[in-house]
Amino acid sequence: MSKLRAALLHLVLIAGIAVVVGPFVYMLLTAMTTDNYSLPSPQKLMTDAKTLGNFAEAWGKNHFQLFFANSLLVTAATMAFSLMLSSCMAYSFARFEFPGKELLFRLFVFTLFVPAIINIIPQFTILKSLHLVDNYAGLVLLYVGSGLVGSTFFLRGFFERIPRELEESIVIDGGGRFTVFRSVYIPMSLPALGTLAIFSFQGTWDEFVVALTVMKSEAHRTLPVALQLFRGQYASFYGLFFAGSIIALVPTILVFLLFQKQFVQANLSDGGVKN
Amino acid sequence: MRKALKQYAQVSPYLSVGLALTLAFVLYPMVKGMYISFFHYNVIKPETSEAAGFANYKHVFTDPLILTALRNSLLMAAVTVPGQWIAGVILALIIQAKTVRLKVLWRLIYYIPVISSWIVVSYLFRFLFADGHEGLINYALVDVLRLIGEPIGWLQNTWTANLVVWLVSIWKGAGWVMVLYLAALQSIPKSLYEAAEIDGAKPASLFHRITLPLVRPLTLYVIINLINGAIQAFIQVYAITQGGPMDSTQLLNTYLYKQAFQYFDFGYASAISVCLGVLIFALTYSQQRSIGRERIEY
Numbered sequence: 001m002s003k004l005r006a007a008l009l010h011l012v013l014i015a016g017i018a019v020v021v022g023p024f025v026y027m028l029l030t031a032m033t034t035d036n037y038s039l040p041s042p043q044k045l046m047t048d049a050k051t052l053g054n055f056a057e058a059w060g061k062n063h064f065q066l067f068f069a070n071s072l073l074v075t076a077a078t079m080a081f082s083l084m085l086s087s088c089m090a091y092s093f094a095r096f097e098f099p100g101k102e103l104l105f106r107l108f109v110f111t112l113f114v115p116a117i118i119n120i121i122p123q124f125t126i127l128k129s130l131h132l133v134d135n136y137a138g139l140v141l142l143y144v145g146s147g148l149v150g151s152t153f154f155l156r157g158f159f160e161r162i163p164r165e166l167e168e169s170i171v172i173d174g175g176g177r178f179t180v181f182r183s184v185y186i187p188m189s190l191p192a193l194g195t196l197a198i199f200s201f202q203g204t205w206d207e208f209v210v211a212l213t214v215m216k217s218e219a220h221r222t223l224p225v226a227l228q229l230f231r232g233q234y235a236s237f238y239g240l241f242f243a244g245s246i247i248a249l250v251p252t253i254l255v256f257l258l259f260q261k262q263f264v265q266a267n268l269s270d271g272g273v274k275n
Numbered sequence: 276m277r278k279a280l281k282q283y284a285q286v287s288p289y290l291s292v293g294l295a296l297t298l299a300f301v302l303y304p305m306v307k308g309m310y311i312s313f314f315h316y317n318v319i320k321p322e323t324s325e326a327a328g329f330a331n332y333k334h335v336f337t338d339p340l341i342l343t344a345l346r347n348s349l350l351m352a353a354v355t356v357p358g359q360w361i362a363g364v365i366l367a368l369i370i371q372a373k374t375v376r377l378k379v380l381w382r383l384i385y386y387i388p389v390i391s392s393w394i395v396v397s398y399l400f401r402f403l404f405a406d407g408h409e410g411l412i413n414y415a416l417v418d419v420l421r422l423i424g425e426p427i428g429w430l431q432n433t434w435t436a437n438l439v440v441w442l443v444s445i446w447k448g449a450g451w452v453m454v455l456y457l458a459a460l461q462s463i464p465k466s467l468y469e470a471a472e473i474d475g476a477k478p479a480s481l482f483h484r485i486t487l488p489l490v491r492p493l494t495l496y497v498i499i500n501l502i503n504g505a506i507q508a509f510i511q512v513y514a515i516t517q518g519g520p521m522d523s524t525q526l527l528n529t530y531l532y533k534q535a536f537q538y539f540d541f542g543y544a545s546a547i548s549v550c551l552g553v554l555i556f557a558l559t560y561s562q563q564r565s566i567g568r569e570r571i572e573y
Binding site for chain 2: 002003005006009010012013016017019020021023024026027030038039040041042085086088089091092096097098099104107108111114116117119120121122123124125126128141142144145146148149152177178181202205206208209213224227228231238241242245248249252253256260
């Protein structure tokens with residue numbers, strides 16, 4: 001009976017693979033089929049010879065490498081600044097007292113529930129007045145600024161759970177608040193920081209609307225925008241488009257695999273249930 | 276007073292930069308957005324903008340496309356929130372089951388859609404649901420399974436196009452729900468289930484009586500996020516249907532983007548986005564209130 005149940009559960013999971021991985025297999029097959037001036041029919045996908053030509057072509061053509069580098073630059077900068085600033089902010093909310101702290105924090109939490117798209121129009125006008133439209137610094141500032149509240153909220157929970165006793169030995173040794181921050185809070189919350197790093201990387205690497213709105217000139221485009229415009233320009237180059245898309249997926253998957261252990265731990269201690 | 280100043284001086288190295296950025300790119304834009312919504316806003320020369328009073332808001336309530344977009348946004352939430360939640364929870368329960376092996380592998384496989392790019396996945400679904408026999412879905416339905424005689428023009432009709440948008444949203448989001456529930460399920464002490472099983476409880480009532488109540492705070496968090504995500508959905512529609520056919524699959528979000536960046540009617544778009552914010556706030560308000568209070572000890 002329980003063996004039958006186990007077999008059934010596995011069967012459901014295996015059937016689910018078709019739904020989840022199937023579309024990616026289709027994408028891979030299309031990317032490996034040449035001469036796709038129309039969407040290749042499923043028969044053609046099965047029978048045609050397979051090649052990696054599209055990958056080489058997509059990588060080498062249409063400034064793909066430039067867009068890839070742009071995305072890497074913007075994502076890395078956003079990730080670094082977000083982690084740095086949000087851990088500082090979380091520290092100040094978790095371990096400092098100052099008048100208006102609660103009010104400020106509530107205001108922050110309130111903004112989490114206001115839709116992001118509301119802000120895009122004024123954000124655009126602010127960047128415009130700072131002359132930072134179509135500028136990497138402007139895009140990174142916008143990404144970092146609009147993501148800080150969420151990550152601060154997330155990290156503060158972790159910081160508050162770190163026992164204050166750990167600070168004492170450092171204070172006795174004459175360490176200041178920054179030493180405490182650097183040698184207790186940061187190392188103790190590496191899982192949380194790892195999780196944030198994944199979220200930040202994924203969110204920024206994949207971000208489309210803001211990049212489309214803010215970055216105007218071709219040379220400054222990030223990958224998602226470039227892929228979308230590429231689709232518009234070469235509507236019938238299906239293999240090429242999918243090859244480019246697959247290349248664009250590689251970094252996110254790598255980052256996920258790299259941080260995945262941390263990711264799990266962070267969720268375990270912050271699944272919304274207090275242990 | 277002196278004490279307060281000292282406290283500010285101590286905290287400011289950690290707080291000031293982040294606070295300044297948040298003020299500049301979150302709080303100020305929120306206020307500015309409301310302000311813009313009362314103007315016929317000229318983005319090239321803001322100083323020449325004419326005051327509009329409530330004209331933009333009147334327009335919101337009389338524009339027939341707003342009704343279509345509102346309908347689609349609400350349906351998006353009504354379909355994809357339960358869809359993602361049910362699929363994600365079922366996956367988590369199966370993977371968590373004692374008899375299931377290779378848990379880490381399953382979790383990774385079902386998480387792949389979550390980590391893949393929205394724009395790529397949207398185009399992928401657009402091609403899967405392509406017209407004629409070229410689309411994989413049509414091919415499967417017509418030529419392999421022979422369920423229907425003629426291929427369906429998925430993106431040519433309002434409801435099939437909406438269906439594709441809903442499917443991609445559920446497909447991409449279920450893994451996120453799964454991962455969070457897996458983590459929460461692992462943190463529930465096994466002894467609770469063992470005790471109930473000894474008393475002869477069935478699996479369904481174990482889930483209903485033990486699991487669900489214990490993960491309630493997580494459920495609130497997940498539901499709020501899913502509602503927020505559904506009402507703020509954008510790329511699916513932008514890349515798959517472009518709001519078509521005839522603007523019948525526009526969401527409030529895509530419609531306001533079109534008003535702002537295609538017609539440059541920033542005032543009207545801001546008015547729509549203020550209304551959208553009120554809508555999200557109303558839909559998630561009751562859950563938000565309870566989220567801070569819920570804490571479970573065992």
